[in-house]
Amino acid sequence: xxxxxxxxxxxxxxxxxxxxxxxxxxxxxxxxxxxxxxxxxxxxxxxxxxxxxxxxxxxxxxxxxxxxxxxxxxxxxxxxxxxxxxxxxxxxxxxxxxxxxxxxxxxxxxxxxxxx
Amino acid sequence: xxxxxxxxxxxxxxxxxxxxxxxxxxxxxxxxxxxxxxxxxxxxxxxxxxxxxxxxxxxxxxxxxxxxxxxxxxxxxxxxxxxxxxxxxxxxxxxxxxxxxxxxxxxxxxxxxx
Numbered sequence: 001x002x003x004x005x006x007x008x009x010x011x012x013x014x015x016x017x018x019x020x021x022x023x024x025x026x027x028x029x030x031x032x033x034x035x036x037x038x039x040x041x042x043x044x045x046x047x048x049x050x051x052x053x054x055x056x057x058x059x060x061x062x063x064x065x066x067x068x069x070x071x072x073x074x075x076x077x078x079x080x081x082x083x084x085x086x087x088x089x090x091x092x093x094x095x096x097x098x099x100x101x102x103x104x105x106x107x108x109x110x111x112x113x114x115x116x
Numbered sequence: 117x118x119x120x121x122x123x124x125x126x127x128x129x130x131x132x133x134x135x136x137x138x139x140x141x142x143x144x145x146x147x148x149x150x151x152x153x154x155x156x157x158x159x160x161x162x163x164x165x166x167x168x169x170x171x172x173x174x175x176x177x178x179x180x181x182x183x184x185x186x187x188x189x190x191x192x193x194x195x196x197x198x199x200x201x202x203x204x205x206x207x208x209x210x211x212x213x214x215x216x217x218x219x220x221x222x223x224x225x226x227x228x229x230x
Contacts, residue, residue, distance in 0.1 A: 002159060031216065042222035043160075043206060056217040090159060094216075104150070105208075105218060107159030 003027065006091050006108035014116055018079040021111045025072055025093030031055070032074040033094070033105060034066055038087040049074055081115045088112050118143045120209050122221035129197055130229050137192040137224045139181075139207030149190040150208040150218070151181055160206060166190060167212075177201070202228045 003026035013019055025032050034046040036059075045058035049068035060066075063081075068074040078085060089112075092105040119142045129135045141147060148167050152160040164175025171183040181192045190207060207221040 002161065004159070033218065035220075043220040045217055045219060048216060050216075056215045058217060092160075104162045104165060105152075105160070107152075107161065109157075109159045 002106040002108065004091060004093050004106050004108035006089075006111050008111055009109065010112050010114075012114045012116065013081060015081055015083060017081050017115075018077065019081065019113065021076040021078070021089050021091075021113075023074045023076070023091030023093075023108060025074070025091075026095075026106050029093035029095050029106070030072065031094040032068055032072070033092040034060075034074070034076050035090040035092065036087045037090060037110070043090070046076070078113070081113075083115050086113055086115045118145075118147070118209060118211065118217075118219050120207050120219050120221040122205075122207055122224050124224050125222065126225045126227065128227045128229055131199055132196045134195050135193065135197050135201075135226065137205050137207075137226065139190045139192065139221060141188050141190065141207075141209045143188075143209060143211065145214070146212045147209040148212055149181075149183060150210070151175065151179070151190075151192050152206045152208060152220075153177075154204045154206065154223075156203070163192070163205070197226070197228045199228050199230060201226060 005024040030051045036044045046060040048056040066076045088110045090110045092107045121140045123138045150165045151163040154160045166183045174180045210218045
């Protein structure tokens with residue numbers, strides 16, 4: 001058990017819909033990362049938050065947005081869903097987020113999104 | 117720009133044989149390097165990491181990796197694999213300063229055969 005909790009574990013929805021994925025980081029971790037894992041593109045970095053602020057952005061679509069709340073949990077919002085958005089979405093947390101610290105990433109078990 | 121390349125998408129190997137999973141990185145700045153393992157239906161977990169110092173890094177489950185700066189490689193090795201090592205292995209890199217963006221390779225599926 002990594003200590004990172006993701007909900008829901010599985011989600012099936014239709015094209016055009018909107019979903020929210022939730023992540024609770026390990027106790028004390030200030031950084032939260034979101035990744036998308038699909039068969040054809042591997043593990044793609046989406047976005048990182050540190051203590052409520054966006055720190056780094058990757059290949060995140062404009063239809064996707066995320067935020068980190070004061071209690072440090074994070075949500076990834078996916079809207080106007082397309083078939084190609086079907087993937088496993090991972091959240092990871094880390095103790096570090098500022099220069100000088102190197103924290104390993106602790107991953108949740110992922111949220112599997114299926115868009116029909 | 118930073119990138120991580122895992123040259124082999126699949127590696128079959130017989131039980132008790134040695135294995136090497138290859139990883140090359142490209143970065144204009146110095147990086148920290150990591151290997152993660154993903155077992156079926158689970159999240160990724162850290163095997164080992166290279167931050168600085170000795171270029172040979174030992175990790176969990178008998179795995180080790182060697183950092184080679186001149187070849188920009190960080191290959192993962194195990195002298196004798198077990199059936200339970202069957203999993204997907206990801207190499208990752210993160211700049212040692214500045215952004216905290218971890219970039220992952222596309223993964224290598226290790227299949228250990230009886």
